[in-house]
Amino acid sequence: MIDRLPPGKVPWDLVARHVSGPLPGNVELGPGPGEDAALVRFGDALWAVASDPISFTAEQAGRLAVLVNANDVAVAGARPALFVAVLLVAPSEATPERIDRLLAEIRAACDELGVALIGGHTEVSPGLEHSVVVGTMLGPVEGRSLRTGGLAPGCRVSLAGWAGLEGSGVLLDEFGEALAGRIPAVELDALRAALAEHGISIVGPARAAAGVDGVVALHDVTEGGVGEALYEMARASGVTIEARPEAIPVLPATRRIAGLLSIDPAGLLGSGALLVGHEPDAADALARVVGALGLPFAEIGAVTGPAPEGSVSGLRRFPRDEVLRALALRGAAAWVFDMDGTLVDSPYDWTAIRRRLDVRSPSIIDDIEQRPEPGRTRAWQELRRIENHATERATAMPGARELLDLLRRHGVRTALVTNNSRENAEALLERFDLRFDLVITRDDGVWKPSPAPIERALDGLGVDPSRAVVVGDSRYDLEAGRTAGVRAVVILGPPDGEAGRQADLCFPNLDALARHAELCLDEGNAR
Template sequence: MKASTTTVHTHTSRAKTVGKTPLPVGKLPLKLLERLLRSIPSGDPNILAGPGIGVDAAVVRFGDQTLVFKTDPITFTSEDISRYLVTINANDIACMGGIPRYLLVTFLLPAGPTTPASVEELFSDLRQACAAMDVTLIGGHTEITHGIERPLAIGFMIGVMEEGAAHRPRNAGAGDLILLSKRIPIEAVSIIASEASGRLDIDEQTLAEARLLIRDPGISIFKEARIAWDHGGVTAMHDPTEGGLATGLRELALASGCGVEVYQDRIPVLPIAEKILPHFGIDPLGALASGSLVVCCEEDRAEGIIAAWAENGVEGSIIGRLTKARDMVIVRDGVRRELPEFPADEITKIFS
């Protein structure tokens, strides 16, 4: 009896220790998030897409309309924060097949450096960003607060869609090909060039080009999402953000109940990223990847989607496929290995 009691006590102590381990910066670990999401009650028949890993936004039937809801913060940068906020939320609406329409914003601004002029600039940028996406700002909240060092912005966006147009990751299945738009990691490179330029031994022209990536090719995936949807054969879409492409692929695989097999030599990386990321030891597969869209589609539709993107000035690549085996595999030079898992986004290395 004493031995049994001691064993139980040891397991309990370990559980308590594990539960108190500090979490890394960024998204919650997938296993923890999965456990939390399972605890959320469901059953409302009007919820067409609810909480889930790899599900970019909620889809709800509301009367004779179908609405898409999304909330997302901007925390890694203070430059162009309004543009990031509008685009990131609109991207997730588009991934579900929706069209962004309305936005509410919460700005939390640091006490001390915030001035009336800086707030005016923030709102001017927000108006321009909304106009560029044809989104109407309908409300929100702004305050100056202690306890933060940089502006934080949280968006809540509402979109609309035609009945039955939603993309749900669970619709994807083994054999579907995985497509990627543009090159990675657009967002990470742009932020690093803005936030850590003083620590980079790189010429100013290269840094200026990197900062402008937020505008060209940009971090919006709305155009390629609509093109792919209109072409047909799409089974799921996902917007890889924190944790980069590798995390986005893992999320998509978990949501679809499949595995992934991708080929590293088919994943296009920005040439400028290969100049900047090594300074901080950043792996492009694990760095903020907004600006690229992951699409799962029927095999016979893949080349058509790539061609349609090209006709509209969007680069696209077929990087792999979903598999029946639930393994996460990346192939390099013929060698299969596990797709890297990143507990925190690689961009956090610039803050350490």
């Protein structure tokens, strides 16, 4: 069972029961899936209140905290006015200069937006890799209030701004010249110009859109990008949105970054982009007011009907932001590989094998081990015959040796963990010249989906699971890696497959993984 949540937003279902229940009469909008801000009435005035952390990056965390929280109150139809900041400073950054810089960033961003900094808290917090800034923004609603959940059948959903703009900037900062050097200068200049001119604030377009008749909902794009924001809007509204991913505005540099890192720009950190729910006849007016701000405006979806839990067709969800996926392999000191289906193409028909051996349990090995004699011995003999036959016909996956060589050149330790026998594993490794620092097979008395073989491999390599990556092709690899607590599980195969959907990273083949790894391992990236 996989019960460890990956980094990113916690699923709403885990939160809902703790924040549901009666609210004071002056709270007009409380907690809800996808809602960016609460709406609270103080006397005759209606105020929006929002809180968000900056946890992805240490770069300009103070400034980002102000802007992200300002976005959340702006999409409620409010003017950002009051800000409270909590600074949790990582011990590795706990210098007076670093704290001064964070506070200066907060002050400058507040001044830029006309926001008053009214309080907060600052401390050095143990256990943090980098500093985290948590902000709370309050603002009075001027005009009518809006919410994420205002869509109804017949409405359209449009995007103001570019998908993945913020995430592109984060990835350029993280990967440096190793990434920037692979992007044409003209595309890179356009991306940097968009970041400099528009940044991640959507206060301007949100306030402009709120003044257009026929606008029924606003939602700022953040973690999980446009894909996750669309789902949040659909769920908050209780509708189905039919998405048009081909219509989503994406800068050429963002698209190129996504291609180099094998990620999807629709799921890339997207502050600076705004989803607008509107009646069809409001589109022209919206295009004019948004265009006047120098931003693209494109219809990317339509509401086709009710759906109590919300749904989006045509574009998958991104519960884990693509930035986190792109950075998952950074700093890994050891890679643990599966063999069959990952490094070696062995012609196994597992359905036929299970039928032939009369396997009733999920694990073939567990099933055989639990049988009484002489049935157990006969089953092992038959399985070995099947494996030997497959080994004779096996071929190496394209790029297998090259990937292992790449890791070795960068000083990364490698291990093979396979449920095959040691005899077959060693025969295949010798035939295809695949070299590892350590090999664990079922003959060592441990096998997947138990985490034990991965734990034993990492213990032998002297590497903590938090600095290790598991690469495989199946649910067993995913379960074993997650339970062992490794930093990332990479699955080779379709992203919409059972294992691919849950993996930290998914690649179609080893060549694609190697291209990604080369960027992550580049010595020029070291931070």
